[in-house]
Every structure is written in C-alpha cells, then in structure tokens.
Amino acid sequence: MASSRRARLYGGMDAEERRAERRLKLIDAAIEVYGEVGYRGATVKAICEAAELTERYFYESFANSEALLIAAYNHVVGHLHEEMTAAAAAGGDDAEMRLRAALTLYFTRLKEHPKPARVFLLEISGISPAVDAVKLDALRVFSDILVPPALDAKGSDKSGTATLLSNGMVGAVISIALRWVSRQYPQPVEDVVAVAASFCRVALTEANHRQDPRLR
Amino acid sequence: MASSRRARLYGGMDAEERRAERRLKLIDAAIEVYGEVGYRGATVKAICEAAELTERYFYESFANSEALLIAAYNHVVGHLHEEMTAAAAAGGDDAEMRLRAALTLYFTRLKEHPKPARVFLLEISGISPAVDAVKLDALRVFSDILVPPALDAKGSDKSGTATLLSNGMVGAVISIALRWVSRQYPQPVEDVVAVAASFCRVALTEANHRQDPRLR
DNA sequence: GTTATCTGACAATACGGATTGTCAATACTG
DNA sequence: CAGTATTGACAATCCGTATTGTCAGATAAC
Structure with missing residues (x-):
C-alpha cells in the first residue's frame, strides 16, 4: 500500500518529479527573460521558449504570470537570505x-548576477498588492538579518520609530544597490559596503540612543 | 501684424489657451485616477471621463499614456521641489x-495629498527607461535640496562615494515616506522627519569625514 | 441668420497577448 | 509489439485597450 503503483516513469522520473523539474526550468527561464526585457516585457510565450517548454506546462505549474514572478522572487531572495x-x-x-x-x-x-538583481530590486515594486506583500515580507527579513531587532527594544518603542529606522535602512541599502547595479558596478564592493554600512549604523545606534533620549 | 488674427475664441479663450486648459484638466484627472487604480490600472478612457473630455483631446496633448504620466509627475514633483x-x-x-x-x-x-503620494513614490518605478530617467532626475534634485553638494568636495571624491551617499540618503527618505503613506501615517510628522533627518545626516557628515579618513 | 469652427459621443479598427483546445509524434509499460 | 500516457507544436479563441475615424450638434464670427 505504501508504494502503491506510481505514475509511469519518463526519463527515470516520477510524474511529480517531472513536474517539479519543469517548474524549476520555468523559474530559471523567467529570471533569464525578466533580465532581458523586464517583467512587463516578458510574455508567457517567451518564457516558455526559454525554458524549452510549451505554454501548457506554464499553466500546469502557475496560475498566471504573477504567480511565476512571485515564485521566482522567493526562489532567488530566499536563497540569498540564507x-x-x-x-x-x-x-x-x-x-x-x-x-x-x-x-x-x-x-x-x-x-555576480546582474540580471536577477535588476529585476528583483526594481521591477518587483507596484505590480500588484499580492506581489507587494511578498516584497514587504522579504524586506522585513532582510532588515532583520542586517540589524537583528534588539530584544530590549520591546517596550521602549510605542512610537514605531524602530519601524521607521528599519525602513530607512533597507531603503538606503536597496537604493544604493539599485543604482550600483544599473550603472554596472562603478565602485568596488568594499566601498559600496562601507557606505551601506554607514546607513545601517544609523538604525543600529539610533535605536540605543532612543532608550535614553538625552543622548541626542 | 503683431496681433495677427488669432484663432476663434471659445469661452473667451484662445485656441492655445483652451488646449492648455484641457491639458491641465487631463493632468489633474490623471493624478486622481492614478490614485484610485494605479497607473497600470488607469485607462485612457477612464482618465478622459474624469477630465470630462473625450479621447480625442487626450491625443491632442499627449502622444500616449506614458507621456501623460511623465507630465503629471513633473507637474507634482516640480511644485513640491519649489x-x-x-x-x-x-x-x-x-x-x-x-x-x-x-x-x-x-x-x-x-x-496632505495621499493619492499622488502613493503613485509618485511607488508606481513611478520601472515603467520604462524614459520614465526612469525622469525619476532619476527628480531624485537628484531632491537630494541636492536636502543636502546641497559641497563645493569643496569637488576633487576629493574620485571614488564616487558622494554618489553612493546621496543615493542611500534619498532611498532612505523615500522608503520611509512610502511606508508611512501606505500605512496611512501612523506616526506624527515630527517623528518621521526626525528619523529621516538622521539618515540624511549620514550623507552630511560622512562627506566631511571623507576629507580626513582618520576621523572614522 | 449663415457659415466655418469646434466639440462630444461613439463606432470602427488594430493589436497583442493570455488561455484553452487539438492532434500527431514520442516514450514508456507489459 | 500493442496500447496508453505523455509530450510538443501550434491553431483557435477570447479579451481588453489604444488609437483613429465619423458625424451630428453646439458655438462663435460676421
């Protein structure tokens, strides 16, 4: 019963496995195509061609273009955050x-990866409420990685200043990244990191100052 | 000759004046409609209805939707910057x-103006190269207003650090603004200004430290 | 009042892409 | 090998909007 008759194998793969593989190919192809023509310029057809699959398989794995965008975004960003x-x-x-x-x-x-960088920094904004939500979530994670929320800040921030700080920090970093990418990396990584870090430091130190307002 | 026969007056207005008025009505209507359904959801028809004009007049003043977006953006942002x-x-x-x-x-x-705020903070990104260029220009102006470029920084910045700093600063401010707007202004203006200012201060002071790297 | 200009409503067309459907070719199973 | 599941190519349909065109009615000039 446990290993009930599995679906016919093709290329040594389960039906499920094949489906998963196609899904991945579509995601990879999407990243590629987005990088070339942007999300808006990317047609379902073009993505399928890049993936060497036909439209039928697109709708097998994704309800619509937006679903693929979200999947691709999570794929890339999830890995990056790890x-x-x-x-x-x-x-x-x-x-x-x-x-x-x-x-x-x-x-x-x-x-190292200019194409996905451009798309997922820039074009991810303002597509739809669903996409925005996914992005906001990712930014929250991003912020927590850079400056882990202090435990002791629990009660001391009824005003939501911490939120503002982390917004600003992430905005600064993303904005720097965006321009750096679209200008094709004019400065060395170390310089960019240094400047980005100086903005993050605001969030890092300002949070402490807040505890004792007299410090400022 | 100087006052050669002007076009027929309608409503006491020149042909030119009427055209200019219609153009303005379209821009106002666009801001309104963008605020409701976003730029992407805004159809030419809907904008024309809001402006109480017909499509014909749309194409009289604008080559296409994008041209109107740019005009509306410049209209709003230009005034704001002033x-x-x-x-x-x-x-x-x-x-x-x-x-x-x-x-x-x-x-x-x-x-005071939530609708245009949302559109011109968020949706203005990634529409097209032309729109992006307009936006970049506006951001440069914005940056220069907040932290006027120091004259003495002329030679001391071959590395492009100043660019990075001003990017980061603007990114932080815009990002704070964006979230503040879309969350419907949870914090008082003063608090938001204070946090935004602390990010701007990075660009303000870091530029000086750069002159003498030992300071950091 | 008559005529030329301008306006508003709306139809006609054009276009591009999403989504679904068909069918023959191919790859596996027994 | 015969039979069925799976695949790939591609046609057919659907949908919505941009853009252009038509025409009757309104408005100003003389």
Whole structure:
C-alpha cells in the first residue's frame, strides 16, 4: 500500500518529479527573460521558449504570470537570505562585523548576477498588492538579518520609530544597490559596503540612543 | 501684424489657451485616477471621463499614456521641489536647520495629498527607461535640496562615494515616506522627519569625514 | 441668420497577448 | 509489439485597450 503503483516513469522520473523539474526550468527561464526585457516585457510565450517548454506546462505549474514572478522572487531572495544569514553568523558576535559580512555577501552576489538583481530590486515594486506583500515580507527579513531587532527594544518603542529606522535602512541599502547595479558596478564592493554600512549604523545606534533620549 | 488674427475664441479663450486648459484638466484627472487604480490600472478612457473630455483631446496633448504620466509627475514633483527649496531657504544658514525645514515640508505635503503620494513614490518605478530617467532626475534634485553638494568636495571624491551617499540618503527618505503613506501615517510628522533627518545626516557628515579618513 | 469652427459621443479598427483546445509524434509499460 | 500516457507544436479563441475615424450638434464670427 505504501508504494502503491506510481505514475509511469519518463526519463527515470516520477510524474511529480517531472513536474517539479519543469517548474524549476520555468523559474530559471523567467529570471533569464525578466533580465532581458523586464517583467512587463516578458510574455508567457517567451518564457516558455526559454525554458524549452510549451505554454501548457506554464499553466500546469502557475496560475498566471504573477504567480511565476512571485515564485521566482522567493526562489532567488530566499536563497540569498540564507547565504546572508550564514555569512552574518560567520561574522562572530560583534554586530558591526556581522553587518559587514552580510552586506559584503549581498553586494557580491548582486555583482555576480546582474540580471536577477535588476529585476528583483526594481521591477518587483507596484505590480500588484499580492506581489507587494511578498516584497514587504522579504524586506522585513532582510532588515532583520542586517540589524537583528534588539530584544530590549520591546517596550521602549510605542512610537514605531524602530519601524521607521528599519525602513530607512533597507531603503538606503536597496537604493544604493539599485543604482550600483544599473550603472554596472562603478565602485568596488568594499566601498559600496562601507557606505551601506554607514546607513545601517544609523538604525543600529539610533535605536540605543532612543532608550535614553538625552543622548541626542 | 503683431496681433495677427488669432484663432476663434471659445469661452473667451484662445485656441492655445483652451488646449492648455484641457491639458491641465487631463493632468489633474490623471493624478486622481492614478490614485484610485494605479497607473497600470488607469485607462485612457477612464482618465478622459474624469477630465470630462473625450479621447480625442487626450491625443491632442499627449502622444500616449506614458507621456501623460511623465507630465503629471513633473507637474507634482516640480511644485513640491519649489516649495522645499523655499522652505530650506527660510531655514537659515545652518545645514541641519534647512534639512529639517525641507523634510518637514515634504512629509507634510505627503500627508496632505495621499493619492499622488502613493503613485509618485511607488508606481513611478520601472515603467520604462524614459520614465526612469525622469525619476532619476527628480531624485537628484531632491537630494541636492536636502543636502546641497559641497563645493569643496569637488576633487576629493574620485571614488564616487558622494554618489553612493546621496543615493542611500534619498532611498532612505523615500522608503520611509512610502511606508508611512501606505500605512496611512501612523506616526506624527515630527517623528518621521526626525528619523529621516538622521539618515540624511549620514550623507552630511560622512562627506566631511571623507576629507580626513582618520576621523572614522 | 449663415457659415466655418469646434466639440462630444461613439463606432470602427488594430493589436497583442493570455488561455484553452487539438492532434500527431514520442516514450514508456507489459 | 500493442496500447496508453505523455509530450510538443501550434491553431483557435477570447479579451481588453489604444488609437483613429465619423458625424451630428453646439458655438462663435460676421
């Protein structure tokens, strides 16, 4: 019963496995095509051609273009965040060190993969409420990786200042990244990291100052 | 000859004047409609209805939807920047004071006009290269208003750090603004200004530190 | 009042892409 | 090998909007 008759194998693969493979190919192809013509310029047909699949398989895995965009975004960003978290952990106990490690990894990857960078930095905005929600979620994670929310800030922030700070920080980093990418990396990674870090430091230190307003 | 036969008057207006008036009505209507359904959801027809004009007049003044978007953007942002410049000037000689004055005006206006705020903060990105160029230009102006480029920084920045700093600063402010607007203004203007200013201060002070790297 | 100009409503056309459907070719199973 | 599941190519349909065109009615000039 446990291994009830499985679906016919093709290329040594389960029906499920084949489906999963096609799904991945579509995601990879989408990233590629988005990078060429942007999300808006990307037609279902073009993506399918790039994936060497036909439209039928598109709708097998995704309800519509937007679903694929979200899947592709999560695919890329999820992996990136994992790497950043690992890099931060490897950075030791010092908040400053971990921050720099995470940022360095971030900008390094951005430089290694220009195509997805452009799309997922820029075009991900304003597509639809669903996409925006996904992006907001990712940005929250991003922020928490860079500057982990202090436990002791729990009660001391009824005003929502912490939210503003983390917004600003993420906005600064993303904005720097965006321009750096679209100008094709005019500055070395270290310089970019240094500047980005100086904005993150605002969120890092300002949160503490807040505890004792007299410091400012 | 000087006052050669002008076009027939309608409603006491020149042909030119009527055209200009229609153009303005279209821009106002566009801002309204964009605010309701977003730029992408805004059809030519809907905008024309809101403007109480027919499509014919749309194409009289604009080559296509994108042209109207750009015109509307420049209309709103141009005015805003004028006001910010004035506010900054009224702030006196102190860079910090001028910064706060400009930011206060900025966030105050944002709160007064939620609809255009959303569109021109968010949806303006990634429409097309032409629109992006217009936006980049506006952001440069914005940056220069907040933190006027120091004259003495001329030679000391071959690395493009100043560019990175101003990108980050603008990114932080815009990002804060965006979320603040879409969350319907949870914090008072003063708090938002204070946090935004702390990010701007990075660009303000970091530029100086750069002159003597030992300071950091 | 007559005529030329301008206006508003709306029809006609054009276009591009999403989504679904058909069918023959191919790859596996027994 | 015969039979069925699976695939790939592509046609057919659907849908919505941009853009252009038509025409009767309204408005100003003389």
